[in-house]
Amino acid sequence: MEAANRGAADIGAPSIGFNIGLPHEQEPNAYSTPDLTFQFHYFAVRKLHFAMRANALVVFPGGFGTLDELFELLTLIQTQKMPPVPVVLVDKSYWMRVINFETLATDGMIDPADLDLFSFADDSEAAWQELVRRGLRIGPRPPGYPSKS
Numbered sequence: 001m002e003a004a005n006r007g008a009a010d011i012g013a014p015s016i017g018f019n020i021g022l023p024h025e026q027e028p029n030a031y032s033t034p035d036l037t038f039q040f041h042y043f044a045v046r047k048l049h050f051a052m053r054a055n056a057l058v059v060f061p062g063g064f065g066t067l068d069e070l071f072e073l074l075t076l077i078q079t080q081k082m083p084p085v086p087v088v089l090v091d092k093s094y095w096m097r098v099i100n101f102e103t104l105a106t107d108g109m110i111d112p113a114d115l116d117l118f119s120f121a122d123d124s125e126a127a128w129q130e131l132v133r134r135g136l137r138i139g140p141r142p143p144g145y146p147s148k149s
Contacts, residue, residue, distance in 0.1 A: 005031035056086040086134035092120035
């Protein structure tokens with residue numbers, strides 16, 4: 001999230017921050033807009049707000065928290081509990097080492113069509129191109145999303 005917040009800060013745009021209280025990372029990152037920075041105690045509540053507002057998900061290499069958020073959104077999209085949004089995993093070689101997506105499909109743990117819920121990119125330009133190719137929506141909320149109020 002910090003990378004997105006920093007990019008917005010660099011061009012003077014406001015950006016939201018969903019912070020979670022953790023033993024070693026207590027403070028929100030310095031790049032989110034203070035009035036748009038929210039502190040959560042529970043992961044589930046944070047993910048609910050994150051999923052409700054996401055127009056896309058770009059995932060960089062990370063640990064358990066990153067995997068948790070990735071699989072939460074993929075599961076919500078897969079089960080049609082939320083409208084589909086573009087999901088792009090950056091650094092294909094990392095993701096293919098960490099998760100054997102093909103084995104999940106081959107062994108029947110996921111439908112082979114579920115492999116189309118996301119795509120890969122190796123840099124920021126390719127990630128943007130994938131987001132656009134996959135139908136990134138900007139502006140008013142797409143049909144099926146809760147209202148902003």
